[in-house]
Ligand code: SF4
Ligand code: SF4
């Protein structure tokens with residue numbers, strides 16, 4: 001890894017604010033991590049002092065706690081419940097508006113994008129991998145105009161991950177801890193500052209406006225070692241990054257019943273997952289009835305309405321829903337988008353109220369199918 | 377035309393098919409061309425209420441009129457039922473993969489429909505009658521729960537009179553005077569004049585019926601890849617975005633609604649997909 005590392009420069013910690021200032025000067029609305037409601041969340045911010053300096057996290061299945069430690073670092077934590085997905089794939093969005101005149105004629109209008117270009121500071125490798133998947137979903141075959149507009153203007157500042165949670169398994173999915181694509185600038189955080197690398201023209205132009213210094217060998221070595229150490233610390237993994245056929249050939253495995261008995265069908269896992277794309281559509285009429293907005297809102301394959309047809313419910317029971325979630329995420333995504341739908345962020349494990357761990361479920365269902373000689 | 381935005385359509389005519397079923401004849405008011413394949417569907421939008429996916433029964437390119445037969449079941453369809461001639465709705469489409477009419481040219485067609493899911497099947501009949509010489513024998517097998525559910529009786533009777541056309545009807549429960557079969561539609565296969573190697577089958581209706589029909593036709597000599605099914609799922613976006621219509625790896629709105637049977641066979645009848 002170290003050998004192919006791109007050329008890096010050094011941004012002293014006290015100059016981090018310049019990054020915010022330069023983004024603001026260029027017209028970006030910047031979002032980044034802060035501590036909000038006892039969790040790391042991404043909100044609009046203009047000041048480096050709002051970053052979660054000295055905060056770190058403890059995550060376990062069904063467990064998330066932040067604690068403060070004596071550290072100058074701002075990115076010494078693993079992801080909270082959401083990163084920047086809601087800023088691109090909004091939890092609620094107007095798709096179009098229907099306007100009816102006094103004669104009963106209808107006119108259909110797409111909303112005009114009015115957003116400022118968006119910059120995200122602190123994007124993690126897992127979330128950038130998820131972004132690439134959301135891009136394929138919302139841009140490739142049918143183009144979603146709202147998503148496309150926001151996506152085109154996105155400037156991303158990645159921060160390589162050095163503090164995985166116990167729930168993380170991005171090494172196993174091949175998506176982290178180092179961000180390798182999808183960013184304009186990437187930072188490696190050290191105690192005294194940041195190593196800065198760029199991977200796009202916009203990124204290089206912006207970096208040119210930062211007070212960067214040459215990076216010394218000690219910085220390079222320390223940063224690489226911290227990222228490499230993450231691999232040693234992650235204990236979870238999926239049975240394989242390609243479970244195609246394996247899950248679908250085991251639809252009768254007793255473990256589906258077992259997990260269904262624990263799962264509450266609450267949909268938390270789907271609402272924190274950075275790759276989930278399901279949404280429902282509905283109309284919201286203005287008072288008077290002349291205008292009606294056609295809305296999109298996040299939905300979940302665990303919801304009652306997801307599989308609803310008149311006179312028929314495709315997924316009446318929790319076991320059907322959990323099986324849909326897991327087979328889609330780890331299997332059908334390969335056919336749909338050429339890879340698994342899981343980037344190993346571990347959120348669904350942390351935020352599941354009963355601590356269901358999809359890696360454990362996948363192992364229970366798949367292991368004896370993949371390695372018959374290893375099965376107990 | 378953006379698949380994301382409805383166009384305005386005017387109700388130019390409406391037909392009451394049964395107390396709960398009606399047909400809307402729609403004309404797009406923008407005058408722009410509209411082409412569809414039999415088996416494709418549109419999203420019809422009722423102002424203030426929402427959209428529903430409705431199969432296109434027929435289209436008259438010259439008059440620019442599109443026909444949709446709808447069952448009043450939910451809020452939107454019940455609202456559509458109230459519409460009168462001259463009123464306006466929104467229309468997005470056409471969407472999805474229709475029946476393989478090109479591939480079926482020169483072959484005999486066996487159409488099997490059950491319940492009230494007959495609109496996609498009727499679109500095939502219209503297409504075949506339009507281009508009659510391109511297709512071989514046409515067999516239409518329609519099953520319903522109760523004879524009262526059978527709409528388009530006169531149309532079936534008229535089709536039965538056409539040369540090289542066989543119409544077979546079945547009802548689980550028959551009213552007095554019913555001349556068709558009493559029982560399931562698949563029981564009609566015994567009466568079917570079938571030249572299996574040169575036949576393609578197109579099925580629509582309840583999944584257990586389609587599954588049984590596909591298996592039986594296959595057992596009677598049709599190759600698996602000559603059997604096609606039109607699927608129904610919760611559809612909200614019609615463009616492969618909302619995720620509701622998925623069956624395994626397929627988005628029914630985009631990869632279907634018509635699928636070759638082998639594509640669906642592994643998951644057909646598996647609860648939850
Ligand atoms: S399935 Fe779970 S671990 Fe995988 S990307 Fe989604 S939330 Fe993260
Ligand atoms: S797996 Fe956990 S988070 Fe997901 S629906 Fe079930 S209980 Fe909720």
Ligand code: FES
Pocket residue numbers: 610611612613614615616617618619620621622627628629630
């Ligand atoms: S109807 Fe939305 S994905 Fe198919």
